[in-house]
Amino acid sequence: MEYPNLAPILNNLQVLILDVDGVLTAGGIIYNSSGEEEKIFDVKDGLGLVMLKGMNISTAIITGRSSGIVERRAGELGIDYVLQGYPIKLPAYEKLKRELSLPDIAFGFVGDDLIDLDVMRYVGFAAAPSDAHQSLKNMAHYVCRNRSGAGAVREIVDLIIAFRRAEFGALDYIPPKILEHWQDIIWERQTGNPNYGE
Numbered sequence: 603m604e605y606p607n608l609a610p611i612l613n614n615l616q617v618l619i620l621d622v623d624g625v626l627t628a629g630g631i632i633y634n635s636s637g638e639e640e641k642i643f644d645v646k647d648g649l650g651l652v653m654l655k656g657m658n659i660s661t662a663i664i665t666g667r668s669s670g671i672v673e674r675r676a677g678e679l680g681i682d683y684v685l686q687g688y689p690i691k692l693p694a695y696e697k698l699k700r701e702l703s704l705p706d707i708a709f710g711f712v713g714d715d716l717i718d719l720d721v722m723r724y725v726g727f728a729a730a731p732s733d734a735h736q737s738l739k740n741m742a743h744y745v746c747r748n749r750s751g752a753g754a755v756r757e758i759v760d761l762i763i764a765f766r767r768a769e770f771g772a773l774d775y776i777p778p779k780i781l782e783h784w785q786d787i788i789w790e791r792q793t794g795n796p797n798y799g800e
Contacts, residue, residue, distance in 0.1 A: 624714035650759030
């Protein structure tokens with residue numbers, strides 16, 4: 603697959619929107635013996651979403667189902683906007699767009715199946731995990747090498763960081779310079795001392 607020039611696309615990005623089942627999770631629905639739903643999230647994806655805040659990029663969830671588990675995970679990661687119970691996702695996207703007064707080019711969306719197509723048509727940056735439905739991969743600006751719930755979101759975050767900071771090795775890892783940058787930010791937040799290394 604040939605990709606467009608992602609530099610201007612990712613430079614416009616201000617909000618990254620995620621589907622849950624099939625993006626943040628592998629898409630399976632697990633019920634325990636009490637009949638309660640369970641979900642498995644990837645911790646590397648989670649750290650990536652936290653890291654986006656250091657790039658001044660907000661995060662949002664738009665999902666067709668409603669779950670307390672999603673609310674809890676979103677809270678742990680500091681997700682800025684959580685819109686659940688939208689099997690037709692375009693109204694939720696339009697609502698978010700009005701609330702933030704931002705144009706389509708400022709939004710990115712990561713989806714995996716047909717109900718995500720309506721939003722993907724409009725956003726400035728559309729991405730899909732490697733195991734997404736083919737119709738989404740055909741529309742996406744970027745198709746991950748990683749699968750849903752297994753590093754796809756982190757791969758997208760690394761891609762965004764690579765283009766925003768002109769460190770183009772971050773498809774498989776975060777380069778040392780960027781890693782040092784994030785360590786500096788974390789240290790400064792914890793200690794209030796921006797000059798700890800001097």
